[in-house]
Amino acid sequence: xxxxxxxxxxxxxxxxxxxxxxxxxxxxxxxxxxxxxxxxxxxxxxxxxxxxxxxxxxxxxxxxxxxxxxxxxxxxxxxxxxxxxxxxxxxxxxxxxxxxxxxxxxxxxxxxxxxxxxxxxxxxxxxxxxxxx
Numbered sequence: 386x387x388x389x390x391x392x393x394x395x396x397x398x399x400x401x402x403x404x405x406x407x408x409x410x411x412x413x414x415x416x417x418x419x420x421x422x423x424x425x426x427x428x429x430x431x432x433x434x435x436x437x438x439x440x441x442x443x444x445x446x447x448x449x450x451x452x453x454x455x456x457x458x459x460x461x462x463x464x465x466x467x468x469x470x471x472x473x474x475x476x477x478x479x480x481x482x483x484x485x486x487x488x489x490x491x492x493x494x495x496x497x498x499x500x501x502x503x504x505x506x507x508x509x510x511x512x513x514x515x516x517x518x
Contacts, residue, residue: 388423394414398414415470419474427461430466430483433450433483434481436450446495446499451491463488466483481495
């Protein structure tokens with residue numbers, strides 16, 4: 386996944402090379418790049434975290450969000466939660482655990498166990514409008 390602005394954010398922080406950056410500086414550059422390069426996706430990540438703060442379900446404090454995977458916002462959301470590194474950076478930043486079910490459903494929980502999905506939930510997550518995603 387490419388984040389076009391990431392090197393500019395490192396340079397703005399006075400960091401000449403990736404090798405010269407600390408893990409914290411790299412994570413900060415990624416977060417700034419996420420905000421700049423994927424603003425629609427980041428808005429939904431923030432919405433999902435806010436939804437978690439206001440939701441408690443039987444599965445252990447978890448919130449979900451489904452987006453059309455073909456839409457611009459759905460594509461950006463998938464670029465943030467689908468790959469391991471961006472998801473880890475967001476987890477560390479927000480202090481929560483993220484998961485990505487299918488091609489269109491993001492989930493957030495306060496614990497790793499809260500991300501566990503049952504087989505019935507997986508079947509229900511098969512959104513009928515997104516069969517070609």
